[in-house]
Amino acid sequence: MENKLRVLLAHNFYQEPGGEDEVFAAEGRLLEANGHKVIRYTLHNDSIQNCSKFDLAKTLIWNTKAYHDLRMIIQRERPHIAHFHNVFPLISPSAFYASQAEKVPVILTLHNYRLLCSNSLFYRDEAVCEDCLKSTFPVSGVIHGCYRESRVESAGVAAMLSIHRILGSWKKKVSIFIALTDFAKKKFIEGGLPEGKVVVKPNFVEPDPGIGREKVQDYALFVGRLSSEKGLSTLLGAWSELHDRIPLKIVGDGPLASQVRSASSALRGVEWLGRLQKEEVLLAMKQAMFLVFPSVWYEGLPMTIIEAFSVGCPVVGSAIGGVNDLIASGKTGLHFRAGDVEDLVKQVTWVLAHPTQVLEMRREARQEYETHYSSAGNYRNLINIYAQARSEEKGQVFS
Template identity: 25%
Template structure:
């Protein structure tokens, strides 16, 4: 699909659960908003949960924060349940906001809704004449738990969403009652028009489209726009001793933390974890030889990845486009990645890193042993750096892609046949 860039100013209404950075999804939404405003577009940032990143207001971005909570921050799931199922105040406020915009030069860009905004925004997005774009940071439009992931067995789930097999099986991380709540909300979401409003979908990896396409309308238009990577071209690594092989991120089963710990033991190496999470205490007890550094600030993480022999990304679910993988490659650090997640798309097996069989400690151990060879590690380090910086995923490249999608969406929405199809 051919898309072109134009310099005309647009109104961009960015919709997200959070107005502050609490993860990759919010980071991309906020950095994108700042970049678009810097290019002269009129940007509004609409979110349920604050506080708002102060850079938004400083960039003359209109910020609307509803002062609500989310599913992770709430102190009472029972009291939060109404908002989680159907956040009526958010829908009314979004409807009032969109009514003031001309569909000829305005776009709604949805980055997140599942943690706080709820399916209630579906009818609003379905009814508006302003073109709607979704970025798929996860899989909530298709899967009740958002990840096609079976938490009890720490493996990808291949059941059809809302099928009898899906409904009967407990894939939730907490309880079957919680799973049934998710099933109910997913059914509500399907009837809300939210899925149908996503006429234009931005995916951040090829894997995402493969996973999502069977569950979205056939008329859905897909564009792949990579997330920006915050990195500097520091040059190839100096000829110095190589460090440890590290894990960076949430120490939890879906991230494959236990797979790395066991693989390192099998390979006779030390597993180094940068991050924290619910599995840390158990792993510290089971693998006393491992090192746990806890959370570090972004600059410290970059320095640790730069010094590492390799990064291990052992995630056992699909992921979207893991930024940690790309940041590691940008630093000249090869990546050992599980073959199930989208991170593999950035890694050429045997060139700038290695693939291993997802969830298999022995397969990962073999990869760890291969990277223990200094010459092999340095060869892959040079390739990691050279391949990334030959075509870097900069913010400008990301914004070029986003603007092009907006232009295409505006042109597509003007078609009479499109208007009839969307609002039928």
Template identity: 35%
Template sequence: MKVVVAHNRYREAIPSGENVIVDTEIAQLTAAGIEVLPFQRASDSIGDLPLVQKALLPISPIYGRAAQRDLDELLRRERPDLLHLHNPYPLLSPWVVRTAHAHGVPVVQTVHNYRQVCSSGLYFRDGHNCVDCRGKAFGWPAVAHKCYRGSAAQSALMATTLAVHRSTWKSVDRYIALTGRIAAHLKDYGIPDEHIVIKPNGLPDPGEPEPLGDGFLYAARLSPEKGLGLLLEAWRRHPDGSLGQLRIAGDGELRPLAERADAERGDVTYLGALDRDGMVAARTRASVIVAVPTWNDVLPTVILEAMAAGRPVLGTDVGGIGYLLGIGEPVEAAGWTVEPDAAALAEALPIARAGAAAVAPAARKRYLQAFHPDVVTRRLIEIYTSLIENSHPSPR
């Protein structure tokens, strides 16, 4: 089987779980004997593009001319069995779906966010969840609120892209929804049930967990929707030192918030942005991983990494977090969830610290049963095989 994996990589300066997942999936498929043809562009490369391509950047989300030319050549040369798309913005554009279909190549897309409808992809703005653009032919609210990169002009372009490509998205042969919530989002968008399968992401097995450390680790992009402000408000409701150490890893617009907490309290340490080895070390020193987004985060990679390392998670009950931790399922939960409220989170912090050792084995077990490569890669190959067997090779 020969598969093109198409992905526009997010900027490396901003940690991206999606980049990690794509790299991991490529490695897992290759190890399983699938011939993978990566077709990737990187947002970091925009500054080095030729002048002509830079001039065309404003329309690249609608139609990435250079990407379509290169993909056309790849499809002619390699004649793959299917194309698996992740993020198309801004350099690939959803037009890759049309290019693949012109060659009779079926398309799978993994849906990592809500970008079919929402210009920011988050269903979140101004500190609260927002679905103002849902059901609209054109996302005027996104333009009014400058939802895409804080720019009315760029938001108008993204809203136009989503309107233009509504038929493109509805032509995708199979959608991979990471959770039931994403499946519901796709159904609301008009995708038939038979075109949606649910398959979570997975991560490589890091091996048997190290003994638990002490304290809490928060590791995320330091942006409002990731919940750093919520966590620090809850943390300050406890006396300094009473919960052990809170370590904060990451960078972003709320970095001053983390630095101020570090300066004000002896039990808060800001670690800055960490590389992969640094993150492994920080997880090892912790007993509980904190993941407290206030938006409906689809499937946070930091939680997968925590469970793989045998660390329980204290999370907010939003998006796919409850599903990840097995909350409400007939399994022992891999952690705790609370409403995204400072009082509820403050109450849960000492409970999580006291219960970490007892819950840690369940975290590792949840990873092995639901998110290990042997499980998720086998499921992905089954999805590919089913699609190829039922696809029509003639161009559309």
């Protein structure tokens, strides 16, 4: 019989909800559903509003209160594993030191590129940027004010990254890093993380939403934050050429909302639905002919894509970073060159001309979900990672 674990799950919530929050919640539910005890420790970025820039800079380097709070929790609950999702900026790397002081192995899920890039995106001035990838001190990120468009705040992030690189916090205090894709793993190793400590485990969708109907409606769907790195200019540029050959429904909100609103008024067939609940998003995916994913940055592992796969919706996505690996062109969707309006138009045109092949893509997309992104498979992967961490920490094998 499988031993049951006590797992400390920790996460720093952003002010704007996102995929990382969903994964944190889903993994907690998954562990509990399989009989393990989950102890949650969370902080929320809403508290930053009452924090000076100087105090925030100190906190993101080392949060003394979080360090002591976590040691007290660990002493009381005695978890077997401490699994961290986001620790930036309030929990801070002090959490890893607290866990190690109590001899609890640390797992860190790398949802973005924060350990290598001040803004976590490898994206600046509407283009991919790797200036700080191998830098001990990310000077470029400070010069360009990559964090919150502030050189002062970017200097604080740069200081945090540099101090903990010099101290060896990532290499010495974290037992295993979880990268979401093979592409991300390669980037983190290139940036200096130990290759033997980085494993790949994708996110998952639960509960299983079930496949959509084979007879779908004639519309394309975009779901995501309305921001430049998500490729909104490419998306709208393509539909200005496609006109009303296939309607486009846009779901989401963000800084480019006014631009999307204007486009929905000016372009025939473009409809902006705003932010929807998850159940409404999944229903829209089930009924869509395909999802468009025009991102122009490296992404992590977009929940949007695997949610589309879970309902059997193929994805026409940009061939960049991990997205290029996620979509099997001709099977679960199609690729187009990131930022290339004409190539996106070309791929959409192909989809419209090949309904039989698109129907087969729907089946392939659903199969891809069942094989790689279901909760059952993810649970096995997660438990194996915990076993590896415990084995390395204590010299014993968990079974």
